[in-house]
Amino acid sequence: MKDEKYEKxxxxxxxxxxxxxxATHVSRREFAKYLGLLSGALAIGNxxxxxxxxxxxxxxxxxxxxxxxxxxxxxxxxxxFSIEGSEIIPxxxxxxxxxxxxxxxxxxTHLACAVRYRADLDKIECPCHKGYFNPxxxxxxxxxxxxxxxQLEVVLKENQVFVKAKEPNKIV
Amino acid sequence: MSDYRRSQNEAHPNKTNxxxxxxxxxxxxxxxxxxxxxxxxxxxxxxxxxxxxxxxFVGSFILAxxxxxxxxYLPDPIRSEKGKAPERKDL
Ligand code: FES
Numbered sequence: 001m002k003d004e005k006y007e008k009x010x011x012x013x014x015x016x017x018x019x020x021x022x023a024t025h026v027s028r029r030e031f032a033k034y035l036g037l038l039s040g041a042l043a044i045g046n047x048x049x050x051x052x053x054x055x056x057x058x059x060x061x062x063x064x065x066x067x068x069x070x071x072x073x074x075x076x077x078x079x080x081f082s083i084e085g086s087e088i089i090p091x092x093x094x095x096x097x098x099x100x101x102x103x104x105x106x107x108x109t110h111l112a113c114a115v116r117y118r119a120d121l122d123k124i125e126c127p128c129h130k131g132y133f134n135p136x137x138x139x140x141x142x143x144x145x146x147x148x149x150x151q152l153e154v155v156l157k158e159n160q161v162f163v164k165a166k167e168p169n170k171i172v
Numbered sequence: 173m174s175d176y177r178r179s180q181n182e183a184h185p186n187k188t189n190x191x192x193x194x195x196x197x198x199x200x201x202x203x204x205x206x207x208x209x210x211x212x213x214x215x216x217x218x219x220x221x222x223x224x225x226x227x228x229f230v231g232s233f234i235l236a237x238x239x240x241x242x243x244x245y246l247p248d249p250i251r252s253e254k255g256k257a258p259e260r261k262d263l
Contacts, residue, residue, distance in 0.1 A: 028192050029246055035199035036239045042206040043236035046229040049213045053222050146215045 061085065061152065061165040067093055067103075070159050076119035080106065083163075091152060092117065093161065094124075094135055103152040103163045104138050110145040124149065188247035195242055202235045 073079045079093040090106040094117045113128035124133035131143030138149035152163040209228040
């Protein structure tokens with residue numbers, strides 16, 4: 001009787017008596033549980049963003065920073081500078097027209113490439129993925145960048161150019 | 173011994189299958205929406221849009237609760253009865 005059974009079932013099968021139906025069933029259970037776990041992790045991640053923006057807001061630039069003299073940047077040119085805070089942030093200063101100045105962060109909001117002002121197009125261009133920004137407002141005109149460029153306020157004093165943090169009421 | 177559960181399972185062998193598939197699809201739907209929320213929050217709220225961050229967090233949290241709750245309805249694993257030699261029909 002026993003020998004008959006061994007003939008029918010090979011050794012490897014009788015050593016691991018796991019039914020296929022049972023095995024697949026259990027793994028799908030586990031898959032569903034992992035999905036639940038992932039769901040919880042995503043909720044926690046989202047909570048992390050709330051905590052970050054509530055308790056660790058991005059530091060505002062304090063005071064006015066000297067950039068350069070007005071005569072250094074002719075109309076239609078841009079000037080690169082950086083401000084050292086908790087980290088060094090590169091900015092660009094653009095002389096759009098007579099007495100029209102803008103200052104933006106140089107990091108593209110898409111993947112942080114360095115943007116530059118193209119006077120011939122009258123746009124700020126990101127060369128990496130052809131993103132374009134409006135040089136007057138910093139808004140995205142086309143391309144992949146998801147957010148407008150962060151802007152600084154330009155203060156002109158005599159012949160000198162200063163920048164300071166933009167008034168929050170201008171942020172829409 | 174035969175009981176209600178067992179005879180039900182024998183009469184409708186696909187029922188737990190359908191239930192499992194439904195639950196997994198539901199979970200995938202929840203998780204996709206949560207990924208969408210998180211993506212939006214990262215793009216939007218890491219700057220100064222706190223309202224967006226809070227809204228997506230509440231949504232994501234509710235979805236997480238829903239996915240935990242739906243796990244309760246996972247069908248029990250099928251176990252071969254103890255003391256009985258496992259059946260070999262399907263092998
Ligand atoms: S990094 Fe600027 S468009 Fe991609």
